Amino acid sequence: MEKSKKTDTSFIASMNDDLLHNILRRLPAKPFAFASCVNRSWNIVCNHILSRPKMVSAFSRNSDQLKAVEEAVDKALSEPIRPDFVIANITCGNMEVTLRL
Incomplete structure (x- = not known):
């Protein structure tokens, strides 16, 4: 018991x-x-x-790649409790453009 x-x-x-x-x-x-x-x-x-870690996925359909990246990063940074520690993986169809961002 x-x-x-x-x-x-x-x-x-x-x-x-x-x-x-x-x-x-x-x-x-x-x-x-x-x-x-x-x-x-x-x-x-x-x-x-x-x-x-908290995984956040952000996505943008903006045709301007720089603005699309800004939108996605802003969304991802708005959600974590500790925004001072975020890992961003940014890719698009054109790797050369991605590397310049």
């Missing part, structure tokens, strides 16, 4: 962490930073979120 009670408690705790993770990862940068200061467990969840 005692073991099942501990299992139930740990299951509920992990469910709470999953729910907290799901909520915190949707916050903009400033509220996210405030949330990380609430308590130790929230800080651990926030650090876990920041340690996992």
Whole structure:
């Protein structure tokens, strides 16, 4: 009986962490930073979120390649929690033009 009670408690705790993770990862940068200061467990969840890369795909149909790149990069930079660390992979049909961008 005692073991099942501990299992139930740990299951509920992990469910709470999953729910907290799901909520915190949707916050903009400033509220996210405030949330990380609430308590130790929230800080651990926030650090876990920041340690996992977030993949963002951006796409533009603009015929001007420079403007298309600007649109795609602006979209990608508007979404990450930590916009100071973004890896951009820019390609188009013409590799020579891509290298000049």
